[in-house]
Amino acid sequence: xxxxxxxxxxxxxxxxxxxxxxxxxxxxxxxxxxxxxxxxxxxxxxxxxxxxxxxxxxxxxxxxxxxxxxxxxxxxxxxxxxxxxxxxxxxxxxxxxxxxxxxxxxxxxxxxxxxxxxxxxxxxxxxxxxxxxxxxxxxxxxxxxxxxxxxxxxxxxxxxxxxxx
Numbered sequence: 001x002x003x004x005x006x007x008x009x010x011x012x013x014x015x016x017x018x019x020x021x022x023x024x025x026x027x028x029x030x031x032x033x034x035x036x037x038x039x040x041x042x043x044x045x046x047x048x049x050x051x052x053x054x055x056x057x058x059x060x061x062x063x064x065x066x067x068x069x070x071x072x073x074x075x076x077x078x079x080x081x082x083x084x085x086x087x088x089x090x091x092x093x094x095x096x097x098x099x100x101x102x103x104x105x106x107x108x109x110x111x112x113x114x115x116x117x118x119x120x121x122x123x124x125x126x127x128x129x130x131x132x133x134x135x136x137x138x139x140x141x142x143x144x145x146x147x148x149x150x151x152x153x154x155x156x157x158x159x160x161x162x163x164x165x
Contacts, residue, residue: 072107074099074135074161079143083154092146093157099131100140107135107163114147116157124149131161 079097093116101107110132116125125147132141 070105071103072101072105072135072137072163072165073103074107074110074163075102076100076143076159076161077140079159081157081159083157084146085153090148091150091153092148093125093154094144094146095159096142096144098140098142099135099161101135101137104137105165106137108133108165110135110141110161110163112143112145112159112161114157114159116147116149116154118152119155122151124151124154125157135163 077098077100079095082094082096083091084094085091093114095112095114099110099112109130111128111130113128114125115123118124127147129145129147131143135141
């Protein structure tokens with residue numbers, strides 16, 4: 001009988017060890033699942049954050065474009081420059097082409113600023129002229145202007161257009 005009791009105690013001990021091992025395994029599995037879930041959640045948050053950042057950047061770009069569209073915007077098309085020296089005593093720079101308002105608001109005080117230089121970087125022309133008092137959205141204005149100067153032929157010339165809202 002002593003042996004039977006001893007075997008019974010051994011069975012209880014083995015069953016207790018199996019239950020403890022089983023519990024430990026379950027704790028490890030649950031911990032691993034929790035870690036995997038946390039990694040998945042962190043990855044999801046990072047992706048969501050990047051998408052939000054991208055959407056915010058796109059919203060800023062759209063807002064910027066919308067504000068640009070609610071303003072006048074003049075562009076020049078086909079501007080051509082000709083240094084006309086047919087009369088050496090009265091040379092002039094002739095500028096021809098078009099100016100178009102591609103904005104959605106009337107452009108006012110539309111002007112062209114002209115700079116031209118002669119040999120030795122001598123300024124021959126530095127002036128501003130009115131193209132038109134105003135230019136409605138979608139409208140265009142032909143340019144055919146002459147800017148007189150004195151002295152040698154022009155080496156360089158540039159222009160830019162300006163306006164007010």
